Amino acid sequence: MLWSSGVRRVDYRVLRNYVEGIEVKELKLKREVFSQVVLKRYVKVVIELGGSKVNLGLWLYVGEERDHIIVPKSYCSCKYFTINVVAERKATTCPHILGQRIAEEEGLHRVITVDIDCLKKILAEAFSYGVSPTLRKLLATQARNSPYGPA
Numbered sequence: 001m002l003w004s005s006g007v008r009r010v011d012y013r014v015l016r017n018y019v020e021g022i023e024v025k026e027l028k029l030k031r032e033v034f035s036q037v038v039l040k041r042y043v044k045v046v047i048e049l050g051g052s053k054v055n056l057g058l059w060l061y062v063g064e065e066r067d068h069i070i071v072p073k074s075y076c077s078c079k080y081f082t083i084n085v086v087a088e089r090k091a092t093t094c095p096h097i098l099g100q101r102i103a104e105e106e107g108l109h110r111v112i113t114v115d116i117d118c119l120k121k122i123l124a125e126a127f128s129y130g131v132s133p134t135l136r137k138l139l140a141t142q143a144r145n146s147p148y149g150p151a
Contacts, residue, residue, distance in 0.1 A: 042103035
């Protein structure tokens with residue numbers, strides 16, 4: 001199905017069913033996916049609003065060169081997802097979405113709590129520049145202040 005702009009529409013039900021249908025132990029065998037999970041490159045975002053914490057279901061992937069925004073089982077801001085999943089339909093999903101699932105189920109992720117302004121800044125940096133210095137600084141500060149050392 002084409003939008004009026006000529007861009008194909010992604011059937012998110014297919015994507016969600018595919019991601020949910022894969023066993024985590026099977027995903028762990030995908031070395032390129034699991035190695036990034038073990039390094040705790042996945043970050044769950046929690047927002048602080050009016051004194052309470054809200055889980056938006058938004059995740060971030062902190063890569064060596066680029067940061068990506070992930071909506072579990074639905075969207076990733078990486079080029080692979082845009083080209084191979086959305087535009088050319090060569091793949092059902094990207095490695096980041098699969099990695100996020102493992103990270104969540106295995107507890108191999110970090111959590112940051114930010115206010116809405118900080119989240120806006122992180123998202124703007126990631127979309128505009130490919131990396132978010134604000135996110136990386138926040139994670140580094142969090143690691144230094146942890147009683148268990150770096151995450």
